[in-house]
Amino acid sequence: MVKNVGQKDKMYRYAATLVFLALGIIVSWWFYVLAFIAFATATFRTCLLYKLFNMNTNTDEEKVSH
Numbered sequence: 001m002v003k004n005v006g007q008k009d010k011m012y013r014y015a016a017t018l019v020f021l022a023l024g025i026i027v028s029w030w031f032y033v034l035a036f037i038a039f040a041t042a043t044f045r046t047c048l049l050y051k052l053f054n055m056n057t058n059t060d061e062e063k064v065s066h
Contacts, residue, residue, distance in 0.1 A: 003045040006057035013042035 005013070020035035041047045050056065 001044070001046045002051070003058050004050045004056040005041060005045040005047050006059060009057040010042045010045060013038045017042065 017035045017038040020031045020038060024031035024035060045058070047055075
């Protein structure tokens with residue numbers, strides 16, 4: 001799959017993963033699902049919603065270096 005998640009976006013998703021994990025402990029287990037989605041999209045650098053809406057936060061420099 002095409003990597004459409006940039007470096008900054010990836011870091012935000014990892015941060016969101018930590019927040020969702022904390023909310024999963026405090027509020028409800030449903031936040032674990034969101035944490036998993038945020039972690040998976042950050043790790044694989046592919047977001048299916050970005051593909052659906054034809055978005056891309058990955059810059060050309062990052063594509064060349066990988």
